Amino acid sequence: MMPNLCTAANLLLGVSAITTVINYNFPLSTALIILAAVLDRADGIVARRCNASSAFGKEFDSLADLVSFGVAPAALLYSSALVHHLSIPGLLCFLLFTLCGALRLARFNVAPSTTFFLGIPITIAGAILAILVLLVPNTLVMLVLSIILALLMVSSIRIPKF
């Protein structure tokens, strides 16, 4: 029950981040996405400590992750590009980041359990993207960085689980 409540809170933070994107309050969007990432990490720890992992919980967690670390940071990137009159490149990067995030999550859910992550986890990619949107002043550089992060999610790079 407890891990699913954390997942619900993660999803609600992701949805709230999307509303702040619609309202063009970018610093708040980034803060909400980072808070969701912290909660997602806590969620995983609680599930393991309480031995409370379930098939339902795993599905629910992936769905929440796609909203909070796929759609929300990519929508933030898109709105930031829109402000700088780069709507088409912004749209393409929004599409690519969300698509790669969904492919990463679907692959993770059907892969056998290992001691490493294959490709960088969407939680890390999404949180980095949300921070970079605030820190990188050049939008074109930002869009290129989002493409690299998207491709890293679906790459075969092995990252140890910690």
Place this chain on the structure above:
Amino acid sequence: MMPNLCTAANLLLGVSAITTVINYNFPLSTALIILAAVLDRADGIVARRCNASSAFGKEFDSLADLVSFGVAPAALLYSSALVHHLSIPGLLCFLLFTLCGALRLARFNVAPSTTFFLGIPITIAGAILAILVLLVPNTLVMLVLSIILALLMVSSIRIPKF
């Protein structure tokens, strides 16, 4: 391969619908969500006809469905409420609709296969919501209808598969 391409196209239409919400082009958002629903239906038919269902495809399809029929129509509802100065009720309905959509999808993915749907499918709820946002002039009525649709998704109502 073919069903996964349909799912990718469904996801890309959902993401595009979110960008049109950010640009306050509501009729285009509704059109894109309906197109995604048509594609989602085609996707299911193709997967069954080609006997090409896979565990990966099922996961990927659910993730795409949450974006196209959960987040996109609920974001559309939120923006419509925002225009009518109902941002807080709009935010709460956005949260509820997306949460119920994710719970519906997670429950569906772990439930044994049956001849009926338990609760109305998110594809139908999302498409109806997207259409209603355009058709219902009273925003408060619209918000109440979105709550009913959200609760119907997680209800125990049985709907025959067709």
